[in-house]
Amino acid sequence: MAHLAHYKEAHPTVFRVTHWINLIAMIVLIFTGFYIHFPFFAGFMGIARGAHIFFGFIILINCILRIILAFMVDTAQSGGTRKVDKDYKNWLPQKQNRHQGLQWIKYYLFMKKDHPLSGKYGVPQKLAYLAVPVLLLFMGYTGLALWAPTADMAFFAWGTALVGGIMNQRIIHYFMMWVFIAFTMIHVYLANIEGFAPSKIMFFGTEHGGLTYDPDDGVVTGIDEMGHEKK
Amino acid sequence: MTTHEVTAPALTNMLEARGVTRRQFLKFCGVVAASIGLTEAAIPDIARALEIGATSGKLAPVIWLEQSSCTGCTESLAQVGSPDVATVVLELLSLNYSETLSAGAGHSVEQAKEDTINAGGYILLIEGAVMEGWDGNALRIAEEKGTDIVAHAAQNAVAVVATGSCAVDGGFCAAKPNPAGAVGVQAFLKSRGINTPVVNLPACPVNPEWIISVVVDYLLLGKLPDLDKYGRPVLIFGQTIHDNCPRRGHFENGEFVYRFGSEEEAKGYCLYPVGCKGPQTYSNCPIVRWNDGASWCVEYGAPCAGCSCANPLKAGGNWVDVNAPFQKRHRVVKIGSWITQPSTIGAIVGGFMVVALTAHGFGMKLAGRVPSGAEFEKARAWDVKHPDKALFPKTLKKDGDE
Structure with a gap:
């Protein structure tokens, strides 16, 4: 057993809901986005555009809400503990993350055998999760710069002129989608390659036993099996 | 609207002599009104403004300079089966100099141009890009550098109308690799420090109705039309082709042409998948249309190539560099x-x-990390290396205890 226990405190219900919304919105946005880029079958453009714009707003609002909630909701300081802190503190780099960046890269590249210790997330993971809201807001900006009702607003028209016109804005929006696709592929892969417990807690709140961890001492303290057989 | 409001026998006779009926003339004035954002009520005023030349003899002087171009914009104006209203009206203006259209030639016509420039108060229409290559020697007319001709003529003009994409931002002349250093008129005048106002009328070629609109707007109101950030008249270039496209319904329904020669093409479906640039191209082509209102590209069945997109002050902003390949969705x-x-x-x-x-x-x-992951490190590598500054000394102590 080399997993930290998965406790509900890691992902309280409200954040599981925002994650569900992100998942659904992302799938709809990417599918309709591909369709709007090139309508690969007939009869769907009106729906595709409507859904794309609707879920675009949904994911933007969800993103902003998620950031606000990070200052209001407590989450576990790391896996394997029920000790909580305001979520933004666990989202930003923690003391446990210091000097661990290189260790994580080495672990991912099989240059390090044992699993690095961390805070709530590993260092590359934290960088990615901190980049996502920034990228989402940027994506929203480029999207609204392309959407006719908002494209002419000075705030958006300025950005379109800056990048050299609508064609360039379109291509940026398109490439950004691939950034999200690449992120999602890595995200899904890493979340599930060492077992499905992280997905179960994130989607359904199902707790899973494992090692316990003391975030203050930064040390693995024992095992909380929670009825799961030790391997 | 009543036709008796506009009674100018001289003009009527002139038009009729060219095979243009009164009705056609007023219809044309209506197109002009729509282009400059006036209602039908303004049609008599527009007709009167156009008639000034015929009745009073006070022709608004115009110089038409041709720089690096294919003469397509002149063609757009002149090449029609029967005398076109636009052509006739342009003749009502005093077109004192035009490489292609002037009857005179040689020194006499160059002198006419020089006299007009010295007199001032004229509108300068420029067709084609300014060639800055080889110190301006890429294009020479009458033993003068093209760059000097443009700068000299623009200095005294009340306004410069950059006619067609090449004059606006270099157009296809400025497309990469642009060996002759083609630039748009606005960028060129800016680099020379000439502050004459510039109206940009992109498209390849320009729509003659737009030229008349700008000139009439100026004659009627004594000022140039409102311009957008690319120096284009807002009322002509304020909405996309997509916004007013006759095929727009097919777009919304998801009815598309994927291949030329297909059944979908015969049905007149939307040309979006074959690279139509209508959604990002600002122009009133679908409303004003071309060739005396006969039709226009998309109505003919060709995807819009985006020729009226413009970026006058940015190198590489010309429509060819921005929109090629024309039959792909992206550049x-x-x-x-x-x-x-x-x-x-x-x-x-x-x-x-x-x-x-x-x-x-x-x-x-292979590394045995599936499905349970690797064992955790006992202590952080950095702590082990720097035991005196360790962030989590307890991990080290535990290690030492064992």
């Missing part, structure tokens, strides 16, 4: 000498991710 992306479509790059990124993650997955299996 090309250049990485070094590799020229490709954004979707190809996207597919490569996606494909790489699939391969990389699959390979990594096998690595994880």
Whole structure:
């Protein structure tokens, strides 16, 4: 057993809901986005555009809400503990993350055998999760710069002129989608390659036993099996 | 509207002599009114403004300079089966100099141009890009550099109308690699420090109705029309082609042409998948149309190539560099000498991710990390290296105890 226990405190219900919304919105946005880029079958453009714009707003609002909630909701300081802190503190780099960046890269590249210790997330993971809201807001900006009702607003028209016109804005929006696709592929892969417990807690709140961890001492303290057989 | 409000026998006779009926003339004035944002009520005023030349003899002097161009804009104006209203009206203006249309030639016509410039108060229409290459020697007319001709003529003009994409931002003349250094008139005048106001009328070629609109707007109101950030009249270039496209319904219904010569094409479906640039091209082509209102590109069945997009002050902002290839959804992306479509790059990124993650997955299996992960490190590598400054000394102590 080399997993930290998965406790509900890691992902309280409200954040599981925002994650569900992100998942659904992302799938709809990417599918309709591909369709709007090139309508690969007939009869769907009106729906595709409507859904794309609707879920675009949904994911933007969800993103902003998620950031606000990070200052209001407590989450576990790391896996394997029920000790909580305001979520933004666990989202930003923690003391446990210091000097661990290189260790994580080495672990991912099989240059390090044992699993690095961390805070709530590993260092590359934290960088990615901190980049996502920034990228989402940027994506929203480029999207609204392309959407006719908002494209002419000075705030958006300025950005379109800056990048050299609508064609360039379109291509940026398109490439950004691939950034999200690449992120999602890595995200899904890493979340599930060492077992499905992280997905179960994130989607359904199902707790899973494992090692316990003391975030203050930064040390693995024992095992909380929670009825799961030790391997 | 009543036709008796506009009674100018001289003009009527002149038009009729050219085979243009009164009705056609007023219809044309209506198009002009729509282009400059006036209602039908303004049609008599427009007709009167156009008639000034015929009745009073006070012709608004115009110089038409041709620089690096294919003469397509002159063609657009002049090449019609029967005398076109626009052509006749332009003749009502005092077109004192035009390389293609002037009857005179040689020194006499150059002198006429010089006299007009010295008198001032004229509108300068420029067709074609300014060629800055070889110190302006890329284009020479009458033993003068093209750059000097443009600068000299623009200095005294009340306004410069950059006619057609080449004059606006270099157009296809400025498309890469642009060996002759073609630039738009506005950028050129800016570099020479000449502050004459410039109205940009892009498109390849220009629509003659737009020229008349700007000139009439100036004659009627004594000022130039409102311009957008690219120096284009807002009322002509304020909405996309897509906004007013007769095929727009097919777009919304998801009815598309995927291949030329197909059943869908015969049905007149939307040309979006074959590269129509209508959604990003600002112009009133679908309303004013071309060739005396006969039709226009998309109505003929060709996807819009985006020729009226313009970026006068940005090198590489010309419509060819921005929109080619014309039958693809996106422009090309250049990485070094590799020229490709954004979707190809996207597919490569996606494909790489699939391969990389699959390979990594096998690595994880081989390393014994599936499904339980590797054992945790006892202490952080940095703490072990720097025991005196360790962030979590307890991990080290535990290690030492064992």
